[in-house]
Amino acid sequence: MNLKTMKRSTKSNLITFGIVIAFYIIIQLLSAADLLSNSFSGQLVPICAYVILAISLNLTVGILGELSLGHAGFMSVGAFSGTLVWVSLSATTPKPLALLLSFIVGGLVAGAFGFLVGVPVLRLSGDYLAIVTLAFGEIVKNVMNACYLGVDANGLHFSLKDASSLNMEDGKLLINGAQGITGITKASNFTIGIVLVILTLVVILNLVNSRAGRAITSIRDNEIAARSVGIPITKYKLMAFVTSAVFAGIAGVLYSLNYSSLVAKKFDYNTSILILVFVVLGGIGNLRGSVIAAAVLTVLPEMLRSMNDYRMLIYAIVLIVVMIFNQSPQMVALRLKLTARFRKNRNTDGTKQKKGVA
8 A cells, every 4th residue: 555545544643653653763863962951851751741631631622622620630549549459569569560550550440430421420511510620620639639548567548637647556557648658760751651651542542443432532523313214322421521531541640750759730621721732722623733732832941941031922922822823713714725735736736747757
């Protein structure tokens, strides 16, 4: 199969994977040449985590068509559960196995919460769904802020009051309230992040282009029509919502294992809004746009750090310009016109070339 006979969706997917792989190769070459600053190197793992979050949220917002503001909550429960597995197993288990189990547990726990939240919440829509999912994220943050968890010879001890209420005998404090989990051995790196980004793209792109993905898209376009032809609405909504939550949990583990401590305040509603900004600016329903927007907007504040007085002003202007370019009807029409003209010229050149050969 050559490029001319390849399906348009396959071409688009290959371009998306090519962008991710090219980014990885360029960063590795710059790192080998010692051309990366420490601040930029420190942003590589967060970039991968935010790309995963943006792709997964776009499945809910762009493909399913439901506005969710609880992504930080799923990221939080995944981060804490996966980090607890890592802290518990890293000293006694081979590190690759412990790391793999951390990602699996983080994703499964976040997926379980996605299912529990999704069953009642997905009966809502629009602003009501956004408010409830936002409340879920805040509830998770406040519970984790007040959570004390320890382990000793008698097993696990849990309290929402203070550390002394655990009544442990020479045990180990795992979660210390607002201080969270401390003493984490860093395990995340850029290579692991890129592998997880590619895994996320493989799963979600295959889902979107599958029969289930077409059913999910039909629910977004017209839920009443989809229901009338026998599509099980609840099943496919839950499928998209839970899949999105699973990858949010995996991104949370990736993010948390890049630091020596983990606190719940990192996953407040501002984080959910930030992820939604990535999705909107990259294009709702455009997974490649989510990849690019998350990467650029994560590193942009660091790139503008030298202009400290005007950094946030420039950042805001960039957001407004990109928003206008992506969402303005005039700009969308202009882009479609230019794309159509480019394809027409390319087809004309191909036809001329064939005639010349003949």
